[in-house]
Amino acid sequence: MKTVGIVVEYNPFHNGHLYHAQKARESAQADVVIAVMSGHFLQRGEPALVNKWTRTRMALQNGVDIVVELPYVFSVQKAEYFAKGAISILHELFCDSFCFGSENGQLAPFVETIHRMEESAEQLNPLVHKYMNEGFSFPKAQTLARESFFGQQLPLDLSKPNNILGFHYVRANKILSQPMEPLTIKRQQADFHEATLGNQSIASATGIRKAIAEQQGQLQTIKPYVPATTFDELHRYLNTYSHFHEWNMYWPLLQYRLLSSSTEELAQMYDVSEGIEYRLKETARQATNFTEFMQAVKTKRYTWTRIQRALVHILLHVSKEEMATAMEAVRYVRLLGMNKQGRTYLSKIKKSMSLPLITKPAAFKEMLALDLKATEIYALGLSACSSHSLLHSEFNEHPVILP
Incomplete structure (x- = not known):
């Protein structure tokens, strides 16, 4: 079969x-x-x-x-x-x-793009770190690094989510x-x-x-x-x-997690990094629902999706150590x-x-x-x-x- x-x-x-x-x-x-x-x-x-x-x-x-x-x-x-x-x-x-x-709808551009990016990994990685140090999110830093290095020469548009x-x-x-x-x-x-x-x-x-x-x-x-x-x-x-x-159903549970945990405890949760735990905890004191909370937390550096993933891990109390082993x-x-x-x-x-x-x-x-x-x-x-x-x-x- x-x-x-x-x-x-x-x-x-x-x-x-x-x-x-x-x-x-x-x-x-x-x-x-x-x-x-x-x-x-x-x-x-x-x-x-x-x-x-x-x-x-x-x-x-x-x-x-x-x-x-x-x-x-x-x-x-x-x-x-x-x-x-x-x-x-x-x-x-x-x-x-x-x-x-x-x-895109065609396979060849995926294969060619992977090949070219693997060949250029040593040059691309420092550029990604450079843009992250300038305050850009990781996905945006990757995009800027590719654009800087390849210009418009890559056959695959990696700004598209399904691509x-x-x-x-x-x-x-x-x-x-x-x-x-x-x-x-x-x-x-x-x-x-x-x-x-x-x-x-x-x-x-x-x-x-x-x-x-x-x-x-x-x-x-x-x-x-x-x-x-x-x-x-x-x-x-x-x-x-x-x-x-939907997320607002879980807001009281998430708010309790954020307010009852110390910043040190929050920092141990998977996908929580670079001091965002302070911003999460402070915003949780002010927000009245999940949507309001997210709008206040989001910055240029942290995408909406990245923050939401971190919040799921906080809600479930899943630590970096626990995920590292399971992954x-x-x-x-x-x-x-x-x-x-x-x-x-x-x-x-x-x-x-x-x-x-x-x-x-x-x-x-x-x-x-x-x-x-x-x-x-x-x-x-x-x-x-x-x-x-x-x-x-x-x-x-x-x-x-x-x-």
Whole structure:
């Protein structure tokens, strides 16, 4: 059976994701599509709109055969480590290829750009440090260093978010002992961060979440942009838990963490550096909600995303030491769901896997400690009854199985 892997968040699953899954299968001529999906907290440092079980069902109802979880240690990360974890898991599952969406839409520029940047690493690194010392954020310093050294000569535009992720996917794959075949398809219509819905059938997840928030949870306006199954799953989630998840739900918990921790304790949390702990603590005394807090904390040096990721780690009390150990390598593959085709494939490969394939978390609590803690904190944004229900599903629910 031929397999293709995709890296996803599905926050929520929309028509653009459906196009990606279909084109991945078609481009790879694959029998099985495997999605490695972030859990309850995402790459840009925010809680997922709905829990991972609901997003798994959305995927399996729309062209994905197997969904596995990208562990917390890799999911709430900058692109380099996010890609490392995802590509390692797809490789462990014996994917023949992986397929990612990009603004560029052609593979050759990714390969050529990686080659040229690796050749020039010794010259680029000092330039990055130079711009960071001038007060620029790390991503901006990287951009300025590339522009300074290469001018307009690089074939890939690394200011685009999907191109950036694709660059790191291809680079992570390149260093594997037996690399998969990389494939890319051009991103359709809406840009990654496009905040409006527009007139087409494909909108960004950002635009869809913004529309849901503006309509106070009403879903009718997003109906043209998501598959019918996604629309139904979102309705079901709202009826079950009363709320979709967003940062302001966790503001009292985060504010307590910031105010009850010393600056020395905050400095030990992962992604907290360069004295930002003082700014975080002082701002937490004044802000009345998460949005107000973020607007006051953000500076030229710290991007919104970088700050949010640090705040997730503070919220979960995840230290630099804890993450350093966990980030060394992927240690397990947790199955979230599969259909009949996926089940047939897993039964063929599971004995050849070098890592445990986890279907019952109760037997792997120590190994899954960070993922389980992420779910516990994620559940605290809900009412007591709803929180208990979500936690019960984390420890007791078997993988989602669809026909």
